[in-house]
Amino acid sequence: LPLLRGGAPGQPPRRRGYIVSQYHSNMGNTASYCLVQGRLKYVAFGRALNRTFGSYGPQLFDLESDPAEVTNLARTRPEEVARLDALLRAELGSGENRLSPDGDPDAIDAAAKRLQQATFLEHFVRDASRLRAQWER
Numbered sequence: 384l385p386l387l388r389g390g391a392p393g394q395p396p397r398r399r400g401y402i403v404s405q406y407h408s409n410m411g412n413t414a415s416y417c418l419v420q421g422r423l424k425y426v427a428f429g430r431a432l433n434r435t436f437g438s439y440g441p442q443l444f445d446l447e448s449d450p451a452e453v454t455n456l457a458r459t460r461p462e463e464v465a466r467l468d469a470l471l472r473a474e475l476g477s478g479e480n481r482l483s484p485d486g487d488p489d490a491i492d493a494a495a496k497r498l499q500q501a502t503f504l505e506h507f508v509r510d511a512s513r514l515r516a517q518w519e520r
Contacts, residue, residue: 403474407495413439414492418471422447425467429492441468 401420408414414429424446428439441464443457457464476486483490 399474401470401474403471405475405491407492407499414488414495416471416475416488416491418467418474419446420467420470423463423467424452425464425471427468427471427488429495430489443467 401418403416403418405414405416416427416429418425422445424442424444426442426444428441441457442452442455443460443464444452444454445456446452472486472488474486475488475491476484482494
């Protein structure tokens with residue numbers, strides 16, 4: 384229970400003032416990372432399949448004035464994007480489950496994709512050479 388509350392036994396929970404989430408899917412071409420602080424929601428993406436989709440830029444939403452997240456404010460508020468991106472990277476680069484010492488979303492996404500591929504090969508592929516030939520097309 385202390386870990387769920389964010390502190391050691393007998394210590395108050397750690398309050399950060401923001402919420403971070405990350406999503407990795409074996410069906411998606413990139414990971415997504417989200418940081419919500421106050422009324423702002425910042426979304427960053429890992430490495431995209433650039434040959435197919437191009438790159439994904441950051442997204443910034445004001446959840447109070449735009450709860451449906453329709454208007455991306457990232458281009459008009461670059462100082463907020465930079466501040467929230469630094470906060471996100473600091474969070475992603477800390478803790479026991481970090482996959483990148485500096486919290487780089489691209490490096491984390493690449494590591495997650497390698498783990499997903501290894502898991503797929505281990506559990507679902509009888510002849511990996513055939514699958515590798517397909518991937519290299």
